[in-house]
Amino acid sequence: MTDNEYRKMYDKDPRKAQTALFDEYLGYVYAIVYNKLRSCGSREDIEECVGDVFSAVFISYDRNGSFDGDLKGLIGTIANRTAIQMYRKLVRHSDTVYIDNETTELADTDNLEENAERSVLKKTLLKLINSLGQPDSDIIIQKFYYNMNSKEIADKHSMSPASVRMRCSRALKKLKELLANEGYEMKEGNI
C-alpha cells in the first residue's frame, strides 16, 4: 500500500483504510517490535507495543494529511522508536543491563568495534541458516528465534508436527556443523 492508495481509501472510509494498513503492516511492525522486546517483554507487552505503533501511525496521518511519501519508512521508524521506548520502560526497574544496539548507539566510536563484531556474527548466522535451504531455514528461525512450537510451525508449512520436529532436529545438527566449520559453537540454552 502506498501513501496515495491509503489516502484514496481513507477519503472513502477511514476505518477501512486503517484496517487495511494494519493488516498489511502487522507482520512488519510485529517483527520490529519482537526483535527489540524478545528478551525482556511478554507476548502481551509486544501486542501492547504494536497497538501503540499503529495508533501513532494513524494519528500521524490525521495530523499531517499524508505519510510524506514514504509509508513503510515512517512505520518502520515509529515502530523502532516505540519499541525502544517500551524496552526502556520494561528494563527501567529491573536489573537488566541495557545494551544499546547499532540503531540506538550509532555513531558512538566506542561501540563501533563491538557493533561491527555483532554485525559480522549476525550475517554469519543468517548466511548459514539460509544455506540450509527451504523449508529448514524457516523452521529454524520459527523454532529458535520466534519460539514457535511444532504445531504452530506445522500449520504454517502444512506439515505434521512430527515432521517438523524431525526436520528441525536434522537442520539444527547441520547448522551446528556449519557453525563449527566457521569456528563457532552454539550457545547452551539457546536451543
Next chain:
Amino acid sequence: MNDKKKIGFDILENSDINTIEEIGTGKMNIDKNARERMLKNTMKKYEAEKKKLGITQDTSSENNENADSVTGVEIYERKKLPHFIYIGLCSAAAIALTIGSITMLNRRKPDAPEIQTPVAQVTSTAATTSVSSSTTAASSKEAVTVTATETSASSAATKNTATTTSAANASDKTGDDTETAAGNAPSDTTVSAAYTNPHTDRTDITQEELDAAAVRAVKQLINYYDGFPNVAQPDPTLGVMLRYAFYDVNGDSVPELFIRHNYSLGNSYMYVFDGNDYVTARFNGHDREGNDTVHETVLSIVDALSADNTIGMMGHQGGSQSFILHMGADNTITPICEYTFNRTYKDGKLSEEYTSDGDLDKFSQFLDLYRSYGTRELNWIGYDLNEN
C-alpha cells in the same frame, strides 16, 4: 580447551530493519485472535489519543466489525464551490495580496532594516573604498548595527552594497558594546551579538509532528550527501550510521533536534523547530581569519551541554574552530567562547591572539573549559539508512 566463539539466536536481537527483514517479517505466528486483539487495542489507543488531541474526523464505518462503536464524533462534509465562484475568489485574493504587499512596501521606512543575516558580499575591482558605520539602539535592550560598505571603481559608476545587521537580545550585549569592522581586516574587538533563529510560539505541537519533522530533516540531510544511501545499501555492516535525538536546550518546551552520522569523517547538527520544520540554527561568530561571519550549528561534534541553555561544538582536532554557545528561550544563540587556530574569543570579544596553536596548548585550555560544562547523554534514535 575449547576456544570456539559462542553464538546464539539472541545475537539477532536489536537488529536494524534491514536485518529484521532478512530474518523474515512474515514467519511468525499471528493467529486470528491475536490479530483481532491487537486491532481492537490499536483502535482503543487511537480513539483515546485522538480525543486527547482534539482531532475530530469520522472514522466510523458500517463495514467495520472490529472496532468499538464511537459516538459524538463530528462529521465534516466538504461542500464543493462552483468552479466560477472558486476562480473569482482566488483572483480577488491574489489582487488583494498584491495591493497589500505594494502598500506595505511603500510604507516601509528605508532606514529601518530588518534583515537578520549577512546576505551579500562585496565583489568589485574597487580602486577606492569608503566605509560608513552607524549603530542604532532600538531600545535599552536591543541593538541594531548596520554597516554599509560602498565600493566604487575609478572608471565606472558601479556600486555594490553589503549590509550586515545583528540583533542583540536582553540577556546579551547592549548597543554600547557594539563596534563594527568593515572590509577584510580582523575585527579584533567585535562583539558577536545574538543571532535570532526561527522560533515558534505554538503550544499544540505533538511528538508525532516533531517525529515527522525530524524524519524530514534527516531525509533532507541524507539527500544532501549523494553517497549516503549508496554506501549504506550494499553492505550495512560497513557501519554507515545515522541517529537523531530530541532535547530541549533552552527550556521553551520545543525540543531541538540533534543529528549525528559517521559518513565520511562524520558530522553533527542541531536544528531548531520553526513551527513546521526543523531548520538549521545559526549564530554570529568569526572565521579563521578573524572576520565576522555567521556559522551554522554544524560541526564534527555538537553537544547539548549539562549547564542550562548551553551547547558545545567541537571541530576535528585543534585546527578547526570550536565553540561554547548560549541559547536563549527565543532560539537566539550567542557565543560564550570561540576557539580558532589563531585566536580565542570570550563573549564575542577577542581575548587572545597567537601566531598559531601548533602544540594545541590553547586548544587544551578550551577543552578544559568545554569539559567543565559537562555533556548531556541524549536518547538517540537510530535511522535505518536502508529505508531511505
